[in-house]
Amino acid sequence: MDATLLQKIINGDKEAFRTFYNQQVDKALRVAILITKNRELAKEATQETFIRVYKNLSSFDSSRPFDPWFYRILTNECNRILKKESKMTHLPDYAEGKIKDPSIHNKEYSDLDEAIQSLNDLYRIPIVLKYLKGFSEKDISVALETNLNTIKSRLHKGRALLKDYLLELEDRGKNHV
Structure with a gap:
């Protein structure tokens, strides 16, 4: 992430965060789909990731790379949602062959x-x-x-x-x- 954009976000610039979101949301969603194997769960994980990033950006160590920090949050969210879903008794739509997402298929x-x-x-x-x-x-x-x-x-x-x-x-x- 650009250091200037990061600093603007840390300083509370909502437009800067919107710019960051627009730059990253599609990439994050694709990764979340590959992890969760379910587009709806991936959307939920992606949304929650951006919320967590926004709330916790002040704790980010700017001397370290941003992307691993961001994708650790995304991966953790995907895993949290998958764990929550695994407690349910139904099979994911992906496993039943109901999801045919042209963006990844x-x-x-x-x-x-x-x-x-x-x-x-x-x-x-x-x-x-x-x-x-x-x-x-x-x-x-x-x-x-x-x-x-x-x-x-x-x-x-x-x-x-x-x-x-x-x-x-x-x-x-x-x-x-």
Whole structure:
């Protein structure tokens, strides 16, 4: 985040926060959809993230990068909402195949999206932050409050799982031809 914009927000400039929100909301929503696998839950998590960021911006250490701090809040919100939802007895619409979001289900990337969504959260979230958001491994470890070597291990294992999944899809496709 731009240091000037950040300072304006800290000083209470609501227009500056609106600018920040407009710049970040779509990116944050895409990440939240990938984490929650549910557009409505992702919207809720994204909205709550911006509220928490606004309320807690004064506690942000400006000597550190902003994005890992922001995405740690987003990830925590997604996990909190998923935990709350898991206590309910219904299956998420995503699992039942009812959600077809064209913004993330482009035909060209549907196999990759399917592979990413098949990953356990331990691997999916670091993969999303690294390859879809462009975070460094260090930034991911900060955002997820996890040891750097653990993140490296999860990324390695996640890539291997993705490769295996995609090869399996390819093999199934060859067998149907």
